[in-house]
Amino acid sequence: MANVVLLVILVPPYGIAGAGAALVGAYLVMLALMYLFTRSLFAVAFQWGRLAQIVLVMGGVTVAAELILPTDGVMGFLSRTAALLAIPLLLVAIRFFRPEEVSRMRLLAARLRPAGSG
Numbered sequence: 166m167a168n169v170v171l172l173v174i175l176v177p178p179y180g181i182a183g184a185g186a187a188l189v190g191a192y193l194v195m196l197a198l199m200y201l202f203t204r205s206l207f208a209v210a211f212q213w214g215r216l217a218q219i220v221l222v223m224g225g226v227t228v229a230a231e232l233i234l235p236t237d238g239v240m241g242f243l244s245r246t247a248a249l250l251a252i253p254l255l256l257v258a259i260r261f262f263r264p265e266e267v268s269r270m271r272l273l274a275a276r277l278r279p280a281g282s283g
Contacts, residue, residue: 167194215261222255 168191175183175190230248235241256262262270 167191218259218261219256222259222261223252226252226255 168187171187171190172184175187177183179186226248230245234244234248
């Protein structure tokens, strides 16, 4: 229902972009309703601050890339790939990862390294 309402509102002025925004909006409504209906059955201690951080970083990079970077050709591909690869660096810069997570990632990287390479 939310998708249909959002489609009716957003498609006439924004076209295909409005359809995409309507889909995102419908999924957000579905996510909120699922959370409200199931939180008493399945108690999960979400880390809301960290979830907000990752959504803001990924959303910010996505919106900036969409508005600023070229959309076609080799330069479009390379610049958007660079934007995608910048996400983990931005997460490190805002100290998103906890020290124990960093140590686990280092341990995993050491295990993945071939024998005799270091």
